[in-house]
Amino acid sequence: MICGRTPEELIRDIQNFHGFSAPGLLIGAFMIDLAYQHLEKNVDICAVVETLHGLPDAVQLFTPCTIGNGRLKILDHGKFAMTIYDRSSSIGSRIWLDLSKTESYPLIYRWFMASAFQRRQSDEQVVRDIITSGHTLLSFRSVKVTRGKNRKKNKGIFVCVKCREPYCTAQGDLCISCQGKGYYQPSQTI
C-alpha cells in the first residue's frame, strides 16, 4: 500500500484529479509515503514543494495540505523535492528523487532528465518501473523549515475606487487590474 492505496487505486486517483497518470505524481506519492513513515502519528502537517510541476497535485491528493487552505507552499525552484513537516515544531523530512539511485532504472532516469518538467503524457513503462522501484530511488533528510511558513497576513479589505471590487493586498487606491496590470481585457458585457 502506498498512501493507503493499492497501485491501481493510486493511479485511478491521480487520473481523476490530475487528468492523466503522470509519473511525477506517482513518485510524489512514494515521497509522501516515505515522509509519513518518519512523522509522529496524528501530527498537524504542512508541506513545501519545490516545483510547480506535478508535485503540488500529489501533496493535495495524498495529504491534508492544499494551496487554498494555506498548508501547502509552492516554490518555483525547479527541483523535484518536497518537505513534509510538523506544523508545531517545523521539523520534518525533505525528500527528493535521487539521480544517483536511478542507475537500474534507465527509463526513469531518462524521463526525469529529459522531460520530468515538460512532458505531459503518461508513459506506461515508466509508471511500471516507478511502482517496482518503490522508495528505493528517493533520498531524504530531516530538516527544520526556517522560512516562509506562514502566508502573509492581510491588512484589511480595500474597495477599488474604479471598479468597486474589494481587494485585500496593499496595491494603492486602484486594484492591480485597474492599474492596467491585469491579465484580461473585457470581451463583451453579458
Added chain:
Amino acid sequence: MICGRTPEELIRDIQNFHGFSAPGLLIGAFMIDLAYQHLEKNVDICAVVETLHGLPDAVQLFTPCTIGNGRLKILDHGKFAMTIYDRSSSIGSRIWLDLSKTESYPLIYRWFMASAFQRRQSDEQVVRDIITSGHTLLSFRSVKVTRGKNRKKNKGIFVCVKCREPYCTAQGDLCISCQGKGYYQPSQTI
C-alpha cells in the same frame, strides 16, 4: 445541482479536500457553475484565480484545472474573483462576488469584508445563506485572457555542483538552496 452536485455533496467534497466547509469554496462552486453555463460544451478550459485563499481549491475540486497540471494559475491580487476560459480562444468569463449585491445577506457581507481572507472556520449560517443566495451575489463579464497563459518553459535540467540535485530553473551553478536562499536547515541525517 451545483457543479453536478447537491448542496450536501458539495459540502462533503469541500470538507474532504479542504478540511472544512469553507464559505469561500462554496461561493467558488457557484462561480464555476455560472462560468460553465456560458461556456461551449466539451471545451478545453483553463482557469485563473485572483487570490491564494480558498478559490484555488474550488477550481481544483470542480474543474479539471489544477496547479500541478498547469491549467490553473494563481495570482496573489487579493480579489475574490476567477476567470474560466477556453484554452484555444482565450475567451471566457470572469466572475466575482459582487459586494453591491450582498445587501440582503448581511452575514455574507460581514464574512466577506471582515474575514473572507483570514478566517478559517466554517460558519453554518453563512453556508446556509450562500446556498440560498445561489448565483445572485455574483457578477460576471466576458473577457479575453491576454497575459500569463502559459507556464514558463524550462531551459533544460542542470545538476547543482554542490548538492548534486538536478534543477531546471536558471539559477547559476548552484541551486537556490545551496546559494543559502532555501527554506530549510538540515536537522539531522537519518
